[in-house]
Amino acid sequence: xxAPGLNGTGSADERAGWxxxxxGLIRRRWPAGLIVGAGLFMLTAMSVLFxxxxxxxxxxxxxxxxxxxxxxxxTASFFGLVRMGGDPFANDLEVxxxxxxxxxxxxxxxxxAKLQAPRGWHRDSIFTRFAADTTTRxxxxxxxxxxxGAIAIGMLAPRDxxxxxxxxxxxxxxxxxxxxxxxxxxxxxxxxxxxxxxxSLAVLENQPRFVSERSxxxxxxxxxxxxxxxxxxAPAVVQAVMRRFVELRTMIQQRESGETVDSLRVVxxxxxxxxxEAEQAMEDWQSETRLVxxxxxxxxxxxxxxxxxxxxxxxxxxxxxxxxIADRMDAASDSVLDWVLLLTHPRFxxxxxxxxxxxxxxxxxARRTELLARRAPTSTEVTLVDAQMxxxxxKLRSLVHGYRDALARRLDILQEQxxxxxxxxxxxxxxxxxxxxxxxxxxxxxxxxxxxxxxLRQEELRQALTFSNVQVIDPPALRWKPIWPRxxxxxxxxxLISGAFSLLALVVADRADRTVRRAVQIEDAxxxxxxxxxxxxxxxxxxxxxREVSALLRRGTHNGDAARVSxxxxxxxDRAEAVARALADGNGRVASGRDDDAQFHHHxxxxxxxxxxxxxxxxxxxxxxxxxxxxxxRRDELERSVRLLRAAGATIVGAIVVCDRERQRRSIWT
Numbered sequence: 001x002x003a004p005g006l007n008g009t010g011s012a013d014e015r016a017g018w019x020x021x022x023x024g025l026i027r028r029r030w031p032a033g034l035i036v037g038a039g040l041f042m043l044t045a046m047s048v049l050f051x052x053x054x055x056x057x058x059x060x061x062x063x064x065x066x067x068x069x070x071x072x073x074x075t076a077s078f079f080g081l082v083r084m085g086g087d088p089f090a091n092d093l094e095v096x097x098x099x100x101x102x103x104x105x106x107x108x109x110x111x112x113a114k115l116q117a118p119r120g121w122h123r124d125s126i127f128t129r130f131a132a133d134t135t136t137r138x139x140x141x142x143x144x145x146x147x148x149g150a151i152a153i154g155m156l157a158p159r160d161x162x163x164x165x166x167x168x169x170x171x172x173x174x175x176x177x178x179x180x181x182x183x184x185x186x187x188x189x190x191x192x193x194x195x196x197x198x199x200s201l202a203v204l205e206n207q208p209r210f211v212s213e214r215s216x217x218x219x220x221x222x223x224x225x226x227x228x229x230x231x232x233x234a235p236a237v238v239q240a241v242m243r244r245f246v247e248l249r250t251m252i253q254q255r256e257s258g259e260t261v262d263s264l265r266v267v268x269x270x271x272x273x274x275x276x277e278a279e280q281a282m283e284d285w286q287s288e289t290r291l292v293x294x295x296x297x298x299x300x301x302x303x304x305x306x307x308x309x310x311x312x313x314x315x316x317x318x319x320x321x322x323x324x325i326a327d328r329m330d331a332a333s334d335s336v337l338d339w340v341l342l343l344t345h346p347r348f349x350x351x352x353x354x355x356x357x358x359x360x361x362x363x364x365x366a367r368r369t370e371l372l373a374r375r376a377p378t379s380t381e382v383t384l385v386d387a388q389m390x391x392x393x394x395k396l397r398s399l400v401h402g403y404r405d406a407l408a409r410r411l412d413i414l415q416e417q418x419x420x421x422x423x424x425x426x427x428x429x430x431x432x433x434x435x436x437x438x439x440x441x442x443x444x445x446x447x448x449x450x451x452x453x454x455x456l457r458q459e460e461l462r463q464a465l466t467f468s469n470v471q472v473i474d475p476p477a478l479r480w481k482p483i484w485p486r487x488x489x490x491x492x493x494x495x496l497i498s499g500a501f502s503l504l505a506l507v508v509a510d511r512a513d514r515t516v517r518r519a520v521q522i523e524d525a526x527x528x529x530x531x532x533x534x535x536x537x538x539x540x541x542x543x544x545x546x547r548e549v550s551a552l553l554r555r556g557t558h559n560g561d562a563a564r565v566s567x568x569x570x571x572x573x574d575r576a577e578a579v580a581r582a583l584a585d586g587n588g589r590v591a592s593g594r595d596d597d598a599q600f601h602h603h604x605x606x607x608x609x610x611x612x613x614x615x616x617x618x619x620x621x622x623x624x625x626x627x628x629x630x631x632x633x634r635r636d637e638l639e640r641s642v643r644l645l646r647a648a649g650a651t652i653v654g655a656i657v658v659c660d661r662e663r664q665r666r667s668i669w670t
Contacts (some may be wrong), residue, residue, distance in 0.1 A: 011532065011592045021615050025506050025507070025510055025666065027663075028510065028517065028667060029505075030506070032380050032505045033506040033509075035505075036501050040501050041498035041499035043494075044494025044495075044498065045494060047266050048485045048486075051484065052229045053483055054228065055228060055229070055230070055231045055234050056479050056482075056483045057234035057476050057479075058223065059225075059239075059474055060215070060221060060224070060472075061470055062087060062220060063092050063222060063223065065088045095249055095252070096210065096224075096245055097214040101210075101241070102203045103203055104240075104247075105241050105636075106206060107199075108240040110198060111202055111237070112134075112197050112198070113196045113197075114194070114195045114197075115130075116192065116193040117192040122232060123230060123232065126192060127181060128180045129171065129179065130177075130179050130180075131178045132176055132196065134176070134177045135176040136177065136199065136202075137197075138158070138197050138201070139175055140157040140159075140191050141153060141154065141155055141174070141195075142154050142155075143191065143194065144190060144191045145184035145190050149264055150166070151167065153166065153172070156193070161642050167593050168180075168181050175196060201526060209228075209293060210237075210241055212224050212241075224238050224239070225238070226243055227483065230401065235476040235478060245470070260459045263459055264452055268453055272449055273398055275445040275446060275449055282438045282439075285434070290429050299625070304421070312411065312414040315410055318407055319323045319408055322400070322404045322407060322617060357392055357395055357396050357399070361396070364389045368382060368386065371385060436632070455500060457656040514634050514635050515634055515635065516631075516634070517631055517667070518668060519669055520670055521635060522655050522657070523548070525642055526655055528655060529654050530654060530668075531654035531655060532657070533665050535580075536579050536659055565624075565653070566624045567580040567624075567625050568627065568641070570626055571633050571637040573629050575658065576628070576629040576632070576658055580627045622648070623652070625653055625654050626638075626656070627640075627658060628657050628658065630658060
């Protein structure tokens with residue numbers, strides 16, 4: 001199975017119907033389409049043929065990239081990768097589109113003052129000098145060359161007033177415009193106008209005309225163009241754009257670099273001062289703590305501390321041994337045995353003085369023993385020996401107690417040193433951390449000032465470079481012919497537009513027409529067929545054929561009896577009413593033949609246009625045939641008349657269509 005309209009026959013029928021519908025539309029509405037199309041084409045042709053020529057000046061620049069942004073920080077490469085400063089070429093394009101550039105260009109070429117002169121006359125043919133400053137306002141001036149050679153200048157807007165008169169050789173200034181007029185010559189217009197605008201409005205009007213485009217995506221080349229009716233003004237504008245762009249670009253880069261240099265210089269000075277303060281504080285702190293090289297000093301300190309601990313321990317052991325020896329000496333009864341105990345201590349065993357005294361004690365003890373064998377204990381010799389022994393004993397005891405006291409004092413000193421070293425050792429970690437912190441701060445400040453100095457030197461070098469790295473590839477020049485008007489293309493486009501609007505006018509006119517023009521409209525509104533179509537034009541009376549009259553009368557027959565048929569005109573249309581009366585007068589009594597040759601007379605009666613009373617009369621007269629005028633009877637009037645007749649009880653048997661021309665008789669069935 002195939003979808004409807006997709007097979008060959010259906011498609012051909014659809015195409016034929018579509019073509020027939022458009023052909024009928026063109027036949028019905030061709031005057032409207034012709035008027036609209038011809039009018040649009042004439043307007044297009046006039047605008048193309050009589051338009052002022054527009055000239056385009058073009059130039060091409062190569063924009064070199066500015067000196068690279070300095071930066072030696074660890075993140076400089078990353079920020080350079082992601083282009084935190086933007087694309088240099090895109091930045092240059094934004095400079096070209098800036099308002100500052102537009103204002104400078106407008107001031108240079110006086111675009112805030114416009115000459116209004118006949119075609120072919122421009123600034124250089126009217127003025128020897130023409131300029132406008134920033135004080136212009138919205139106004140219109142008229143310049144008229146008098147027959148005596150004088151030049152009258154007057155204001156037309158915002159108020160109409162005469163201003164002054166000048167001569168061609170004089171330089172005049174009025175309302176922000178400075179001009180020196182040329183003398184009048186043959187063919188030159190007698191009157192021209194100058195239209196001035198405020199600078200802000202001139203920027204708003206002319207800034208979109210400064211066209212700057214990148215020639216290729218991968219090339220740092222920009223194309224500049226400007227369109228104007230003055231062939232001398234267009235290149236001047238492009239030249240001004242180029243000059244002002246270079247100046248503005250250079251100023252921005254120099255200002256940026258100068259501000260960076262000043263900022264870096266301030267940072268460098270502040271960092272240097274901070275570094276000096278940190279170094280002085282470090283020196284004072286090291287002088288106070290005497291911590292210079294923690295590694296070397298720590299190693300020596302630990303070695304000394306270990307040695308001191310050994311000395312303390314040794315002195316403690318020695319002192320304890322001396323105390324024990326002294327106590328045992330004090331408790332011994334025999335002095336010789338007392339001092340023999342001293343020999344058990346290594347210090348005393350090595351001491352020659354102690355050894356000599358001990359030898360003397362032993363000698364004296366032997367001498368006393370020998371004397372006691374021969375002498376009495378009270379003898380002089382024994383007494384002398386005892387005195388010597390007591391003296392030697394006192395010396396030995398003094399030496400032992402002195403050594404003990406000296407050893408105790410030495411131990412106290414060693415312990416005191418140990419206490420101080422313990423305190424120093426306890427403070428060493430904090431001092432080492434503080435030293436590391438201060439060294440780190442100095443190192444960071446040193447690195448910062450190093451980076452700042454490097455950046456400062458780079459920015460100074462950048463500031464000294466030439467920033468006007470813009471190369472002119474193509475200087476400003478006009479195209480070899482005006483870009484507008486393009487007659488062939490313009491006329492072709494105008495023809496296409498007029499054709500499209502002609503078709504649109506056909507459709508709109510057909511949609512807007514509310515009159516009856518097709519058979520289907522009549523049959524839908526009346527519910528009855530078209531019985532006859534007659535032509536009632538100038539010098540032509542309405543007439544029905546025998547077949548049409550027979551069909552009309554047969555539609556009015558009731559059960560084989562004669563009946564009256566009413567012909568009613570629709571709307572207040574004189575021609576439709578006249579046709580109805582003419583048909584009634586001409587066919588009032590018409591006999592129609594039957595198979596049995598019986599003759600029946602049918603009466604045809606004409607009634608006025610349908611209204612409430614006519615509808616009631618038509619209902620009493622019998623079936624009604626409606627007279628409709630092609631292209632004049634409105635559909636709403638036809639529908640209203642049908643409603644009135646049906647409401648009155650009348651029977652509508654059909655319609656008679658009245659045409660003004662013969663071709664309308666054919667188009668009613670399309």
